[in-house]
Amino acid sequence: MKQNILFGNSRRAQSNRSFWLFLLPSLSAFVIFVIVPFFTGIYYSFTNWSGLNTGNESFVGFDNYRQILSDPQFGFSFLQTATYSLLAVVIINIVAFGLALLVTQNTLMKNVYRAGFFLPNLIGGLVLGYIWQFLYNRALIVWFEPSLIAVGETSILGLSIVVTWQYAGYIMMIYIAALQNVPQDLIEAATIDGANAWQRLKAITFPLVAQAFTIALFLTLVTSFKQYDTVVSLTQSGPAMQMPVWFANLYGINPITVQSTEVITYNIYETAFVRFQLGVGQAKAILFFILIGVIGGLQVFFTQKREVEM
Numbered sequence: 001m002k003q004n005i006l007f008g009n010s011r012r013a014q015s016n017r018s019f020w021l022f023l024l025p026s027l028s029a030f031v032i033f034v035i036v037p038f039f040t041g042i043y044y045s046f047t048n049w050s051g052l053n054t055g056n057e058s059f060v061g062f063d064n065y066r067q068i069l070s071d072p073q074f075g076f077s078f079l080q081t082a083t084y085s086l087l088a089v090v091i092i093n094i095v096a097f098g099l100a101l102l103v104t105q106n107t108l109m110k111n112v113y114r115a116g117f118f119l120p121n122l123i124g125g126l127v128l129g130y131i132w133q134f135l136y137n138r139a140l141i142v143w144f145e146p147s148l149i150a151v152g153e154t155s156i157l158g159l160s161i162v163v164t165w166q167y168a169g170y171i172m173m174i175y176i177a178a179l180q181n182v183p184q185d186l187i188e189a190a191t192i193d194g195a196n197a198w199q200r201l202k203a204i205t206f207p208l209v210a211q212a213f214t215i216a217l218f219l220t221l222v223t224s225f226k227q228y229d230t231v232v233s234l235t236q237s238g239p240a241m242q243m244p245v246w247f248a249n250l251y252g253i254n255p256i257t258v259q260s261t262e263v264i265t266y267n268i269y270e271t272a273f274v275r276f277q278l279g280v281g282q283a284k285a286i287l288f289f290i291l292i293g294v295i296g297g298l299q300v301f302f303t304q305k306r307e308v309e310m
Helices: 002-044 063-069 072-103 110-122 125-139 155-179 184-192 197-208 210-225 229-234 245-251 264-274 278-309
Strands: 240-242 257-259
Touching: 002 278, 063 278, 072 110, 072 155, 072 210, 072 245, 072 264, 110 155, 125 155, 125 229, 155 210, 155 229, 184 197, 197 210, 210 278, 229 264, 264 278
Parallel strands: none
Antiparallel strands: 240 257
């Protein structure tokens, strides 16, 4: 009995060692390339570091954060990011759920349709931006004159359409997985009782796929806030537009010229690597990290609460 216990403990210890040995490479990479830079970045956000290693860096406390909060261009980039994210989240999820409903019906070649709708997700953001830049400025100019991305007031909508085309197929797969788990007996029983398609969708399908909505909304929200590469290739953060009067009044300034698609990520890049204000750029990145965490957490909280109510 004692030998069995000792043998069992020995095997358990060996299993634990094997577990940590297999985990060590990935864990080391995560610590070196994520954890260490993250905390180093927090330190640099309190300095005037320019990234040029001139030796003139000094600790400035919360000056970078105060500068950011009083910067109308950063505030406008947040406004545009929020507007774009709201549009993208709504449009992507509506389109993705509609596509999922379509390809889960008993239709011919539904697997081909699934692959076709998912295919744009495999295109990189930079390539995607250049493709749609050509479409907007050349191929679609017959329907959109002027081009959606050539006017500041419509450029965010143009960007949202591009990202929807790319990302809706991916979110569609999440909804497909959820819809396939909806018991068909309930659908058939509701049909026999006289419920129409909308009634079946509202009373049966929506409640049973509520968890998929939570996941899909979180993914689209975070992805929208982190959008960068498509903006670079599609609009280069332009076109220029006049800051709205009501927004300029919040900062007590006259309306200034701003870039209409300068989202937060692009603003951070420009601050850090164009103006070489890496301390300020890092402070913006920290605020951006907190912002995504808070908004994402609130979204998950309220959608999970809605799951229970449904």
